[in-house]
Amino acid sequence: MKTRPEGAASCRGGHVRVNDRPAKPSTVVVPGDEVRIRVAGTTRVVEVTQTxxxxxxxxxAATCLIDRTPKPPPEVVVPVAKRERGAGRPTKRERRVLDQFRNQ
Known part of the structure; x- marks a missing residue:
């Protein structure tokens, strides 16, 4: 979390868990605890190494924890049909082929 008020709001909203239990802003952590934080749709997992x-x-502060967040899955790149510059508008036949390609 960037600030204490943001961290407290995240705890009250149920976005922070310590050892798989919901955490309050006053929750005491000790070395070895696992903290899960849900931020912007992703879950960050850290292990406390020292208080x-x-x-x-x-x-x-960054030296007092180990980041164990799993890597996100690779993004799938969808190929985009390209036309040569100056080729003009697609013909009716080319539009049908493009529509078939998009509907697959």
Missing amino acids: IRKRVGAGV
Whole structure:
């Protein structure tokens, strides 16, 4: 989370889980805990390696966890029919072929 209020709102909304249990903003985490955060439609999974007693910068905080988020599946690229430049509008026969291609 970027800010404390955003993190608290995510906890209240049920988007944060610690060891597969819903988390409150005041939930205490210890080394070895697994935290799952749902952000923008993706689930991020991190493991806590050490706790922090006071607020620190993002660089220091990043060293206190291990990111175990699974990689997203590769995006499928759909081929796009291309026409040569200056070929003009497709003929009726070419439009039928394009429609058959799109409906498959």
